[in-house]
Amino acid sequence: TISGRVTDATGELLIGVNVAVNGVGMGITDIDGNYQMKAPVGSTLTFTYVGYKSLSVKGKERTTINVRMEEDNNALDEVVVVGYGTQKKATLTGAVEQVSSKVLESRAITNVGAALQGATPGLVVTRSSSRPGNEGLNFQIRGLTSVNGGSPLIIVDGVPVLNSESFQNLNSDDIENISVLKDGSASIYGAKAANGVILVTTKKGKGKTTVDYGFNMRFTTNGIMAFSPSMQEYASMWLEANKEMPEHDWWGWGEENLKKMAQGIEGIYESTVADWGTMFVGNANRLDELFARRYSYQHNLSVAGSTDKSDYRISLAYADNQANLATAYDGQKQLNLRLNYGIKLTDWFKLETSASMIKTNTETPTHGIDRTLYGNDAPFFPAKNPYGQWYANFGNVGDRNAAAATTDGGRDEREKLTTRVDFKALVDIWKGITFEGTASFQNEEYRRERYSLPVQCYNWFGEQTAKLVYETTQTLSTPQDVLNFKDSHQPGYLVQANNARYQYYSGLLKYKRTFAEVHNIDAMFGINAEKWVTKKVVTAREKFEDAGIYDLNLATGTQGNGGGKTHNGTYSYIARLNYNYAEKYMVELMGRRDGNSKFAPGYRFKSFGSVSLGMGILGRTICRIFKTCSFFW
Numbered sequence: 001t002i003s004g005r006v007t008d009a010t011g012e013l014l015i016g017v018n019v020a021v022n023g024v025g026m027g028i029t030d031i032d033g034n035y036q037m038k039a040p041v042g043s044t045l046t047f048t049y050v051g052y053k054s055l056s057v058k059g060k061e062r063t064t065i066n067v068r069m070e071e072d073n074n075a076l077d078e079v080v081v082v083g084y085g086t087q088k089k090a091t092l093t094g095a096v097e098q099v100s101s102k103v104l105e106s107r108a109i110t111n112v113g114a115a116l117q118g119a120t121p122g123l124v125v126t127r128s129s130s131r132p133g134n135e136g137l138n139f140q141i142r143g144l145t146s147v148n149g150g151s152p153l154i155i156v157d158g159v160p161v162l163n164s165e166s167f168q169n170l171n172s173d174d175i176e177n178i179s180v181l182k183d184g185s186a187s188i189y190g191a192k193a194a195n196g197v198i199l200v201t202t203k204k205g206k207g208k209t210t211v212d213y214g215f216n217m218r219f220t221t222n223g224i225m226a227f228s229p230s231m232q233e234y235a236s237m238w239l240e241a242n243k244e245m246p247e248h249d250w251w252g253w254g255e256e257n258l259k260k261m262a263q264g265i266e267g268i269y270e271s272t273v274a275d276w277g278t279m280f281v282g283n284a285n286r287l288d289e290l291f292a293r294r295y296s297y298q299h300n301l302s303v304a305g306s307t308d309k310s311d312y313r314i315s316l317a318y319a320d321n322q323a324n325l326a327t328a329y330d331g332q333k334q335l336n337l338r339l340n341y342g343i344k345l346t347d348w349f350k351l352e353t354s355a356s357m358i359k360t361n362t363e364t365p366t367h368g369i370d371r372t373l374y375g376n377d378a379p380f381f382p383a384k385n386p387y388g389q390w391y392a393n394f395g396n397v398g399d400r401n402a403a404a405a406t407t408d409g410g411r412d413e414r415e416k417l418t419t420r421v422d423f424k425a426l427v428d429i430w431k432g433i434t435f436e437g438t439a440s441f442q443n444e445e446y447r448r449e450r451y452s453l454p455v456q457c458y459n460w461f462g463e464q465t466a467k468l469v470y471e472t473t474q475t476l477s478t479p480q481d482v483l484n485f486k487d488s489h490q491p492g493y494l495v496q497a498n499n500a501r502y503q504y505y506s507g508l509l510k511y512k513r514t515f516a517e518v519h520n521i522d523a524m525f526g527i528n529a530e531k532w533v534t535k536k537v538v539t540a541r542e543k544f545e546d547a548g549i550y551d552l553n554l555a556t557g558t559q560g561n562g563g564g565k566t567h568n569g570t571y572s573y574i575a576r577l578n579y580n581y582a583e584k585y586m587v588e589l590m591g592r593r594d595g596n597s598k599f600a601p602g603y604r605f606k607s608f609g610s611v612s613l614g615m616g617i618l619g620r621t622i623c624r625i626f627k628t629c630s631f632f633w
Contacts, residue, residue: 003036004065005029006047014069020046081179081199083188083590084158084508084524084574093588093614094185097121099178101203108216110298110319110334112175113137113168123180123198130220131369132296132321133332133362133414137168141196142182152180152196153189157354159422159440160192160530162502166418166444167200169358171317171336173214173300176201184610188576190594191606202354204340205313209305217297220324222287231283231380235261252276252394261380268460271395279395280460284382289403290373292326310343327407328365335359352424362414366452367471368405376400376470385460390469392457398465401457409472410452418444432513436526438506446498451555452490453546476542479560483538492544493555496537503531508574522578530570537563571595586614 006017006029013033021039029035039045045065048054052069059065079086080098097120109115114135117125124143128136141152153160154167161167181189181197189197229237235258242248242255250258252273260269266282297320304313315338322331335358342352378393383403385391390408392398420442427435455469474492478484482491508526515521542557573593580586591609 001036002039002043002045002059002063002065003034004067005033006035006049006067006069007033008052008069009071011068014049014052017047017049017069020048081177081201082185083181083197083199084526084576085510085522087522087578088583093586093612094610095122095182096185097123097180097182099180101175101177104172104175107172108218108298110172110296110321111135111137111168112170112172113139113164115172116178120180122182123196131323131330131364133360134364135168137164139164139198141180141198150195152198153186153192154198154200155189156200157202157422158424158438158506159504160502162418162420162442162444162500165416166358166420166442167198169334169336169360169418170200171300171315171338173302173317174202174315174336174338176203184590184612187608187610188574188590188592190572190592190608191596192594202338202340203304203313203315204342205304205306205311207306209303212300212302212304214300215297217295219293219295220322221293222291222324228285228287228374228379231261231266231281232264234379235259275397275466276395277459278461280382280385280391281380282382284380286377286379286381286383286403289383290326290406291324294322294324294326294331296321296331308344310341312342313340314338325365325369325406327368327403328411330364330369330406332360332362334361348428350426352422352426354420354422356420358416358418360414360416362416364412365406366410366412366450367455367469368402368409372400372405372470373402377402385458385462387458387462389458389462390455392459392465395459396465397467398457398459399467399470401455401469404455404457405469405472408453408455409469410450412450413448415447416444418442432511434510434512436506436508436510438504438508440502440504442502442504444498444500446496446500448494448496449550450491450494450496451544451546451550452492453544474543474557476540476558476560479540479558480562482540482560482562491540491560492542492557493550493552494538494540495552498537499535501531501533505529518582520578520580520583522576524574524576526574528572528574532566532568534566535563536565537561568597570597580614584616586616588612588614 006014008014015029015031015033017029019027019035019037021037021043027035027037039059041059043059044056045059046054046056047067047069049069051071053072055067055069057065057067079088080092080096082096099116099119103119104115107115113125114127114137116123122142124140126138139152151164154164156167179199181199186193186197238258239262252271254272257269261281268278269281270278298317300317302313302315317336319334320331338356340354342350344350377400381393382391383401390401390404393400420440422440425437429435452472452474454474455472457465457469459465471487471490474490475488476491477489482494506526506528508524511523513521539561541552541555541559544555547554575591577589589611593605593607595605
């Protein structure tokens with residue numbers, strides 16, 4: 001147990017200092033500036049506090065560690081990106097966390113969302129898989145806010161993204177900082193910000209022309225692999241379980257076979273079930289056959305610079321990220337291109353433009369990477385028989401072999417091209433009054449080709465088995481719902497084409513002025529409008545034979561199709577007023593009225609708002625107290 005007291009340079013006690021052990025938050029100091037926690041000998045304690053420089057101390061053999069923290073005045077002068085603008089951290093009344101580009105640079109991860117895991121308090125990033133392009137990322141800010149779930153609103157350079165993948169596939173080298181808005185600070189974005197807001201600011205050119213190139217390579221290897229038992233462990237568990245059963249159940253093995261397996265005896269076994277028949281049983285590790293070390297890499301190239309009148313930055317990135325599947329390619333190739341350009345046409349007028357493109361190609365096996373990998377492959381059947389054919393698990397049944405399914409069961413290829421063009425005009429009108437107009441056009445083209453091939457297995461003696469490998473039988477049982485893949489519905493060939501378009505327009509009038517050197521006012525009023533249009537077409541056919549040419553026209557049998565179109569828009573009024581007296585007493589009022597075409601006339605508009613108060617006592621100590629109230633009507 002390590003304990004101690006935290007004070008400032010004058011000996012004043014500091015309340016609420018965050019204390020982390022080896023980078024993991026463990027607690028805060030109490031009203032007397034004391035802390036106490038359990039930590040291994042030799043741990044590193046890190047102390048962080050608003051307005052103070054972080055401090056790290058090596059525990060060594062000490063059980064009492066008293067620390068003195070130094071003020072960091074530059075931290076309070078730091079500018080933080082908030083909704084529709086920026087604020088000094090010293091006058092910030094809402095809950096806003098900021099992640100700098102240094103955090104992303106320190107992590108060799110292409111997916112920006114995955115790189116944010118553990119990067120900031122209150123933002124929880126989870127994923128269902130580590131496979132590139134199939135991570136299943138989910139973002140939560142301060143936990144769940146609805147039984148139906150929900151994700152935060154994601155905004156890049158002041159404009160909402162088309163979808164979360166557009167954010168995740170950003171080039172991390174293009175990001176300047178990320179702000180996470182919580183509680184009332186997010187209410188400026190209305191109903192869509194019910195689950196919080198993630199604000200992303202991309203880099204712009206600064207100073208003399210610079211050319212930067214970066215490269216990283218990493219590998220993916222197997223982690224914890226002990227979840228599959230050996231042949232001996234498998235059989236021993238069956239034998240032990242039957243000791244507790246009033247009626248014995250040996251499944252298709254029989255007691256004598258299980259006793260031999262428990263002794264690790266490899267060889268030919270006769271099953272007690274006719275469907276299984278005669279089979280070879282031995283120590284085989286399907287996980288070693290399926291997985292191996294795989295390498296991923298990323299290139300980044302950028303050119304940036306600025307003059308008195310203009311700034312520019314152009315960047316190019318290419319990445320190839322692979323999962324650790326050994327039997328087939330399972331990964332994503334990604335190409336990013338971005339141009340940020342700004343020019344000051346007059347002393348009072350500036351134009352900013354941005355254009356970006358993201359192209360991803362995700363390729364995976366159609367079958368085998370699912371529950372069948374873990375639930376259907378027993379640990380004592382090798383992938384192939386002595387003749388080099390795919391060996392059938394459980395003898396003559398032949399419907400289980402994940403190595404065969406991932407190798408020969410077909411491919412699922414998805415291509416996505418996302419383009420975006422932004423225009424922003426900044427007009428300095430008169431004595432602190434400015435106008436900001438923004439227009440953004442985003443488009444995404446999605447294409448998918450998925451084909452399934454029947455996979456035949458053989459018994460140990462080279463004879464064909466009765467069934468094909470699980471889910472590789474080509475069927476189209478629900479032609480009216482072709483994307484509902486399941487055991488009884490596996491189209492031979494499927495083609496899908498989606499298109500999504502998003503338009504965003506906003507006009508903001510801002511006023512910022514200081515009176516008598518102590519009265520600081522920052523006000524904003526504006527409107528914005530959005531429009532979404534999505535289209536989807538999908539078609540599938542039942543039977544497809546692999547002739548080296550992959551096209552829907554080579555598939556025959558039952559046909560199915562589906563698709564649809566959506567079209568909706570929003571219109572909003574936005575207002576915010578910030579006032580502070582000498583950066584000591586602060587108040588912030590925010591309001592927004594949202595309208596959505598999805599609702600019936602008379603029910604389309606709803607209002608949202610928040611009030612937050614803050615007090616900063618600046619001097620030898622810094623103490624900040626915030627009260628926030630959010631509401632809607």
